[in-house]
Amino acid sequence: xxxxxxxxxxxxxxxxxxxxxxxxxxxxxxxxxxxxxxxxxxxxxxxxxxxxxxxxxxxxxxxxxxxxxxxxxxxxxxxxxxxxxxxxxxxxxxxxxxxxxxxxxxxxxxxxxxxxxxxxxxxxxxxxxxxxxxxxxxxxxxxxxxxxxxxxxxxxxxxxxxxxxxxxxxxxxxxxxxxxxxxxxxxxxxxxxxxxxxxxxxxxxxxxxxxxxxxxxxxxxxxxxxxxxxxxxxxxxxxxxxxxxxxxxxxxxxxxxxxxxxxxxxxxxxxxxxxxxxxxxxxxxxxxxxxxxxxxxxxxxxxxxxxxxxxxxxxxxxxxxxx
Amino acid sequence: xxxxxxxxxxxxxxxxxxxxxxxxxxxxxxxxxxxxxxxxxxxxxxxxxxxxxxxxxxxxxxxxxxxxxxxxxxxxxxxxxxxxxxxxxxxxxxxxxxxxxxxxxxxxxxxxxxxxxxxxxxxxxxxxxxxxxxxxxxxxxxxxxxxxxxxxxxxxxxxxxxxxxxxxxxxxxxxxxxxxxxxxxxxxxxxxxxxxxxxxxxxxxxxxxxxxxxxxxxxxxxxxxxxxxxxxxxxxxxxxxxxxxxxx
Numbered sequence: 381x382x383x384x385x386x387x388x389x390x391x392x393x394x395x396x397x398x399x400x401x402x403x404x405x406x407x408x409x410x411x412x413x414x415x416x417x418x419x420x421x422x423x424x425x426x427x428x429x430x431x432x433x434x435x436x437x438x439x440x441x442x443x444x445x446x447x448x449x450x451x452x453x454x455x456x457x458x459x460x461x462x463x464x465x466x467x468x469x470x471x472x473x474x475x476x477x478x479x480x481x482x483x484x485x486x487x488x489x490x491x492x493x494x495x496x497x498x499x500x501x502x503x504x505x506x507x508x509x510x511x512x513x514x515x516x517x518x519x520x521x522x523x524x525x526x527x528x529x530x531x532x533x534x535x536x537x538x539x540x541x542x543x544x545x546x547x548x549x550x551x552x553x554x555x556x557x558x559x560x561x562x563x564x565x566x567x568x569x570x571x572x573x574x575x576x577x578x579x580x581x582x583x584x585x586x587x588x589x590x591x592x593x594x595x596x597x598x599x600x601x602x603x604x605x606x607x608x609x610x611x612x613x614x615x616x617x618x619x620x621x622x623x624x625x626x627x628x629x630x631x632x633x634x635x636x637x638x639x640x641x642x643x644x645x646x647x648x649x650x651x652x653x654x655x656x657x658x659x660x661x662x663x664x665x666x667x668x669x670x671x672x673x674x675x676x677x678x679x680x681x682x683x684x685x686x687x688x689x690x691x692x693x694x695x696x697x698x699x700x701x702x703x
Numbered sequence: 704x705x706x707x708x709x710x711x712x713x714x715x716x717x718x719x720x721x722x723x724x725x726x727x728x729x730x731x732x733x734x735x736x737x738x739x740x741x742x743x744x745x746x747x748x749x750x751x752x753x754x755x756x757x758x759x760x761x762x763x764x765x766x767x768x769x770x771x772x773x774x775x776x777x778x779x780x781x782x783x784x785x786x787x788x789x790x791x792x793x794x795x796x797x798x799x800x801x802x803x804x805x806x807x808x809x810x811x812x813x814x815x816x817x818x819x820x821x822x823x824x825x826x827x828x829x830x831x832x833x834x835x836x837x838x839x840x841x842x843x844x845x846x847x848x849x850x851x852x853x854x855x856x857x858x859x860x861x862x863x864x865x866x867x868x869x870x871x872x873x874x875x876x877x878x879x880x881x882x883x884x885x886x887x888x889x890x891x892x893x894x895x896x897x898x899x900x901x902x903x904x905x906x907x908x909x910x911x912x913x914x915x916x917x918x919x920x921x922x923x924x925x926x927x928x929x930x931x932x933x934x935x936x937x938x939x940x941x942x943x944x945x946x947x948x949x950x951x
Binding site (some may be wrong): 384388390400406432451452453454476477479481482483485486487488489490492493494495496497498510512514515516517518519520521522523524525526527528548549552563564565566567568569570571572573578584608617626629633636640641650651653655658663664670675676677678679680682683684688689692693696697700701 | 714715716718719722724739740760762797798801803823824825826827828829830831832834835837838839840841842844845857858861862863864865866867868869870871872875878881882885912913914915916917918919920921922923926927929930931932933934937938940942943944945950951
């Protein structure tokens with residue numbers, strides 16, 4: 381039996397989230413005496429593919445096909461489904477990110493395999509197969525039973541962590557898939573974010589809310605973020621006001637993030653905002669209102685005026701870094 | 704062109720979630736709303752129809768739900784949808800819902816089908832993709848913009864690390880995220896009056912197996928108490944973050 385992991389690359393490189401997926405799959409596979417097989421679509425160097433072995437992949441199936449140059453959900457799903465059959469995979473794991481969310485549901489319907497998205501732990505039990513996921517945007521969890529023979533899961537980022545495995549180089553097998561039909565979509569243009577840390581990749585995020593009073597005060601946020609190698613984010617009112625771009629909005633209807641450290645400045649902590657950040661490992665809140673709800677979810681808080689606190693905080697961190 | 708917008712009704716996003724025992728959502732006092740992503744999709748569909756009355760002839764909304772979801776459907780009609788379909792069943796789980804929608808869509812022709820990328824209740828992000836596969840249709844996920852330019856449908860989608868613009872041939876399913884429309888359309892009094900007489904077709908559900916079921920709910924562990932500092936001892940916080948938490 382195999383557990384198949386779809387390993388996505390960005391310009392030929394795997395991200396940490398992929399290593400987490402494999403670590404998770406390895407733990408799950410151990411419990412059911414299965415082997416982890418990774419599926420990689422596109423051009424990735426052998427060195428990079430070998431890295432997958434460090435996190436538990438015994439075998440890597442690589443698929444290259446001109447029809448897969450553009451992420452066409454239908455064609456990608458067809459390719460993944462073919463590898464599922466070839467490897468006799470009973471559990472298929474994808475990341476709960478943009479591509480995982482696009483592909484997992486299609487794969488579920490194609491294989492008539494029950495899908496649980498955004499899982500946060502290894503299964504509670506395997507027979508019956510019951511697994512825990514977040515619901516109501518982190519306000520609760522549900523334990524969900526999958527009734528079908530094949531199971532599809534998407535793993536919530538940073539919920540398991542990265543664990544190195546024995547580390548033998550995996551067997552690499554190039555596999556040719558036949559894909560019927562053409563994509564109905566043609567690429568018109570691409571706009572990649574360059575030279576900037578992506579919010580969903582960041583280990584540390586510095587975020588500002590309406591309490592920051594105006595866009596002119598974001599230099600303080602940016603300075604702190606740069607010092608920490610962090611990405612910047614904001615609450616919904618801030619992006620609605622146009623102080624910051626929509627791409628920075630974290631919360632229930634914006635991006636859901638799970639960094640190691642989240643620093644919230646002038647954010648009161650509305651329930652919708654907390655939904656988007658509650659999976660952060662450590663939350664630091666800076667707010668002048670001692671009763672702000674953000675302090676209910678924060679690990680550390682500073683009560684006071686951000687204009688006094690932030691410059692100090694930044695300077696003190698600078699001192700620590702220089703010492 | 705005909706547009707279909709799939710809507711689900713979900714608890715208002717400010718709701719404090721409680722469960723009756725650990726098996727069922729406690730529905731007492733919950734205010735139900737159109738899932739925020741679905742509401743934005745419908746808003747964008749209405750904007751497109753207003754901008755291209757010659758191209759878009761009709762906007763239908765569809766919901767899988769009991770009579771309890773009719774106020775939400777009427778709100779969608781008041782916003783500007785032309786007609787509505789309700790598949791008369793509890794929305795048991797994502798595959799069940801997708802398969803019910805697929806049954807209805809098969810017998811009708813739609814050029815663009817909108818679904819939300821996420822739902823504020825079960826956070827599945829699943830119905831749109833499943834529906835597309837069941838209907839063997841193209842799906843574009845994480846759609847943050849849609850326009851009609853020179854008779855072509857141009858779709859913006861977020862990808863890992865950036866945005867792509869695609870020229871997509873109809874019919875297709877757009878799985879929509881934030882950005883598609885700025886503010887949801889607020890129904891005007893005239894819309895609310897008209898919504899009462901707009902057609903709402905009720906369809907019997909098909910016989911579909913559940914692929915998953917919720918066994919029980921859990922509430923998250925309460926967090927430990929927040930350690931608070933003041934303007935005067937920020938240095939202690941930095942010390943803790945550096946030495947204890949080892950985060951900086």
